[in-house]
Amino acid sequence: MCRVHATVRGLLGEIVAGAQDVAVVDMEAGLEHLSRGTVRHVDTVLAVLEPYYRSLETGARVVELARELGIARVLVVVNKVRDDADRRALEEFCRGRALPLAAVIPHDPCVLDADRAGGSLLDQAPESPSVTAIRDLAEQLVGASGISPREGA
Amino acid sequence: MRIAVAGKGGSGKTTLAATLARLFARQGHSVLAVDGDSNPNLGVSLGLAAAEAASWPTLPKDLLVELAQPDGTRNTGLSMAVADIADRYGVVAPDGVRLLVMGRVAHAGAG
Numbered sequence: 001m002c003r004v005h006a007t008v009r010g011l012l013g014e015i016v017a018g019a020q021d022v023a024v025v026d027m028e029a030g031l032e033h034l035s036r037g038t039v040r041h042v043d044t045v046l047a048v049l050e051p052y053y054r055s056l057e058t059g060a061r062v063v064e065l066a067r068e069l070g071i072a073r074v075l076v077v078v079n080k081v082r083d084d085a086d087r088r089a090l091e092e093f094c095r096g097r098a099l100p101l102a103a104v105i106p107h108d109p110c111v112l113d114a115d116r117a118g119g120s121l122l123d124q125a126p127e128s129p130s131v132t133a134i135r136d137l138a139e140q141l142v143g144a145s146g147i148s149p150r151e152g153a
Numbered sequence: 154m155r156i157a158v159a160g161k162g163g164s165g166k167t168t169l170a171a172t173l174a175r176l177f178a179r180q181g182h183s184v185l186a187v188d189g190d191s192n193p194n195l196g197v198s199l200g201l202a203a204a205e206a207a208s209w210p211t212l213p214k215d216l217l218v219e220l221a222q223p224d225g226t227r228n229t230g231l232s233m234a235v236a237d238i239a240d241r242y243g244v245v246a247p248d249g250v251r252l253l254v255m256g257r258v259a260h261a262g263a264g
Contacts, residue, residue, distance in 0.1 A: 010217050010229055011214075011217045011255065014217065015187060015231070016155050016187065018231060018235035020183055020235070020236060021183040022154050022174075022182045023154075023156065023186075023187060024173055024187070025158065025170070025187040025189050026167050026170040026189060027157050027158060028189050028191055029160065029161055029162035041155060042155040044154060044155065044156040045157045046156060046158045046169070047159050048160030048164045049160065049164060050164055055164070105169070115168075118203050119197070120172075120175070120198060121171070121172055122171075122175050122176070134172045134173060135176060138173050138180075141154065142154070142180065147154055
């Protein structure tokens with residue numbers, strides 16, 4: 001690993017460690033950042049998966065690594081779920097591997113539309129099925145963490 | 154609450170991270186969104202204009218420093234508080250989310 005990359009990761013860890021209130025980190029794709037301990041200062045890891053076998057297997061590995069790092073909450077979010085058959089299969093996989101399934105986000109053409117328009121999903125499709133599912137997840141995360149909004153907000 | 158959103162490219166992790174960040178901010182939280190991806194696009198998913206991306210501040214490498222401890226040992230830390238880093242280098246996104254783009258450090262110098 002090059003030195004600059006190591007610096008980025010060190011910096012990321014320190015910034016997350018010192019963040020007030022809420023920090024949300026969009027991690028680099030892949031598993032390296034987890035195995036190298038960059039995320040040791042986070043209290044929650046969301047492993048975002050797709051409902052097919054290889055993706056779920058990767059997710060199982062993410063969960064395992066995050067647990068090894070001692071992260072308090074390691075949760076699975078399955079995205080782009082097309083139908084009940086998808087849902088049943090992923091639920092069965094998660095049960096069998098003891099993966100904590102926190103959210104199932106439906107396949108939603110609004111996501112691609114927002115991406116194509118180069119903007120935010122929340123602005124472009126605030127009532128879409130995917131945003132509704134993410135809103136439920138946000139409430140679940142806040143509820144479980146016990147944090148409250150800052151005064152006067 | 155400090156959340157890392159992990160996943161393969163194309164899994165939708167960036168859209169999820171951006172949407173969560175803005176929903177937390179709407180609930181009244183002070184939210185720092187950190188783009189740790191080497192191919193940064195969290196800002197666009199937050200609702201910032203892609204055309205502006207070139208003007209977003211770059212995080213200097215020297216924010217990470219070695220600090221001498223009273224007992225003679227050394228460890229790494231930040232040369233300024235995270236709140237100050239967010240003020241100085243953060244981009245203000247919709248709903249008041251502060252965005253820091255980590256990937257830009259890697260482009261700031263050779264190494």
